[in-house]
Amino acid sequence: MTIVGAGLAGCEAALQLAKRGKRVVLLEQKPEKRTPAQIGDDLCELVCSNSFRGASLMNAVGLLKEEMRRLGSFVIGAADATRVPAGGALAVDRERFASHMSDLVRKNELIELVVGEVAAVPDSRPVLVATGPLTGDALANDIAQRVGAESLYYYDAIAPIVTADSIDWQKVFKASRWDKGETEDDKKAYVNCPLTEAAYKDLVRDIRAARKIEAREFEDAKYFEGCLPIEAMAERGERTLAFGPMKPVGLVNPQTGRRPHAVVQLRTEDEAATAYNLVGFQTRMAWDDQKRVFRKIPGLEDAEFQRFGAVHRNTFINAPKVLDPSMQLLAEPGVYFAGQITGTEGYVESAAGGLLAALFISDRLEGREPVPPPATTAHGGLITQMARNPDAYQPSNITFSHITPWDGPRLKKRAKYEAMSRRALADLDVWMSARDGGPAVGGYATG
Ligand SMILES: Cc1cc2nc3c(=O)[nH]c(=O)nc-3n(C[C@H](O)[C@H](O)[C@H](O)COP(=O)(O)OP(=O)(O)OC[C@H]3O[C@@H](n4cnc5c(N)ncnc54)[C@H](O)[C@@H]3O)c2cc1C
Numbered sequence: 290m291t292i293v294g295a296g297l298a299g300c301e302a303a304l305q306l307a308k309r310g311k312r313v314v315l316l317e318q319k320p321e322k323r324t325p326a327q328i329g330d331d332l333c334e335l336v337c338s339n340s341f342r343g344a345s346l347m348n349a350v351g352l353l354k355e356e357m358r359r360l361g362s363f364v365i366g367a368a369d370a371t372r373v374p375a376g377g378a379l380a381v382d383r384e385r386f387a388s389h390m391s392d393l394v395r396k397n398e399l400i401e402l403v404v405g406e407v408a409a410v411p412d413s414r415p416v417l418v419a420t421g422p423l424t425g426d427a428l429a430n431d432i433a434q435r436v437g438a439e440s441l442y443y444y445d446a447i448a449p450i451v452t453a454d455s456i457d458w459q460k461v462f463k464a465s466r467w468d469k470g471e472t473e474d475d476k477k478a479y480v481n482c483p484l485t486e487a488a489y490k491d492l493v494r495d496i497r498a499a500r501k502i503e504a505r506e507f508e509d510a511k512y513f514e515g516c517l518p519i520e521a522m523a524e525r526g527e528r529t530l531a532f533g534p535m536k537p538v539g540l541v542n543p544q545t546g547r548r549p550h551a552v553v554q555l556r557t558e559d560e561a562a563t564a565y566n567l568v569g570f571q572t573r574m575a576w577d578d579q580k581r582v583f584r585k586i587p588g589l590e591d592a593e594f595q596r597f598g599a600v601h602r603n604t605f606i607n608a609p610k611v612l613d614p615s616m617q618l619l620a621e622p623g624v625y626f627a628g629q630i631t632g633t634e635g636y637v638e639s640a641a642g643g644l645l646a647a648l649f650i651s652d653r654l655e656g657r658e659p660v661p662p663p664a665t666t667a668h669g670g671l672i673t674q675m676a677r678n679p680d681a682y683q684p685s686n687i688t689f690s691h692i693t694p695w696d697g698p699r700l701k702k703r704a705k706y707e708a709m710s711r712r713a714l715a716d717l718d719v720w721m722s723a724r725d726g727g728p729a730v731g732g733y734a735t736g
Pocket of ligand 1: 293294295296297298299316317318319322323324326333334335336337338339340405406407408419420421422423424425428602627628629630634635636637639640
């Protein structure tokens with residue numbers, strides 16, 4: 290089989306398939322050509338941070354990593370082998386990590402690494418496309434033709450997401466503008482954080498003053514008018530936000546009986562309403578400043594951020610519209626996608642996507658129909674995220690909001706996340722036993 294792209298997803302997938310005895314041709318443009326973010330010649334390059342984020346089972350990416358360990362992930366094996374001290378996070382020595390992964394791939398007799406830019410999805414089947422957020426233009430054009438131009442995006446404008454538990458519900462009110470909606474739930478679809486005139490002016494001043502992440506050279510900062518970063522709006526004039534995402538028209542605060550001067554609206558991220566995004570608040574503000582400034586919004590004083598806002602170059606397909614649950618193109622069976630190009634944001638999530646795609650492809654090569662992991666697991670959460678929100682699909686890190694909500698006894702947040710993690714690992718073990726003959730705890734191959 291063929292894999293395009295030897296990054297986090299592509300290398301993990303190639304090694305998983307080889308472990309199952311499958312021959313893989315792995316096509317990679319490096320070192321002949323690099324994406325604008327790459328500097329090294331090794332495979333599996335970490336282009337920015339050297340962190341695989343939180344290690345604890347109290348956060349979703351910690352759970353995802355533990356599941357990957359149990360599934361025998363090579364990327365997590367290499368990360369564990371090259372880790373550097375980083376408190377509660379799993380961080381690595383990036384050069385040793387990339388060199389370790391490159392060795393695994395290059396020394397594997399079942400993997401043939403072929404160097405050169407790929408301009409179109411190869412004809413052989415199955416094929417896995419894992420070319421990441423900076424997929425070359427020629428290949429991106431070919432993908433656009435296959436999935437439809439409206440289902441391939443080049444830019445990513447993300448609003449911050451806060452957990453429901455961390456909102457001060459006494460200070461906010463639920464309502465849709467003009468009470469619109471057919472059901473009571475629709476009429477109360479938004480959570481509104483009301484601002485006085487003074488609080489609004491302070492917020493605009495803070496947004497203007499906050500440190501912004503500069504666009505990198507390849508991220509030509511031409512924004513769509515429809516998703517301007519809030520700081521760009523704040524720069525246009527003091528009232529611009531009050532006429533844009535913060536407009537209060539059609540909303541009455543039941544606590545005062547009056548229309549607030551401005552509002553920040555929150556919209557739920559998931560059916561169980563465990564997380565909310567700040568509607569229209571896509572931003573390039575630095576993460577620390579997002580935390581400091583947005584915590585001044587009434588109701589968000591103790592907000593816990595599941596994801597910070599961002600606006601950056603990012604090639605991704607509308608996975609919910611074009612992929613089936615086995616990450617295969619609905620329109621072209623045999624063509625699979627994995628990694629950031631499917632909207633699984635982050636190093637860990639991208640590698641996990643590669644791992645899943647490899648299992649699905651391996652199943653089909655062996656004549657079995659793949660069974661996706663349970664929705665209670667973090668891997669199942671990735672599949673859920675790739676199926677949600679077809680009309681407004683955005684890449685996302687893994688969060689507990691992608692995983693089946695906790696339906697056991699009422700628990701405080703930390704205890705609930707721990708319980709969800711325990712449930713996930715137990716369900717994963719059952720799922721694994723039903724396929725590759727059971728858990729591979731501690732058994733990832735490193736050579
Ligand atoms: C600038 C930037 C910074 C990021 N920082 C972080 C971060 O700090 N932390 C984090 O968790 N995530 C970060 N991400 C998000 C993302 O998780 C990583 O980009 C991750 O590497 C994605 O894994 P992947 O396997 O999907 O793609 P990649 O790791 O990018 O791998 C894709 C591979 O495909 C190759 N390729 C591309 N096009 C072609 C072609 N036409 N022919 C042949 N080969 C091709 C590339 O050379 C590359 O080796 C960042 C993304 C970007 C763009």
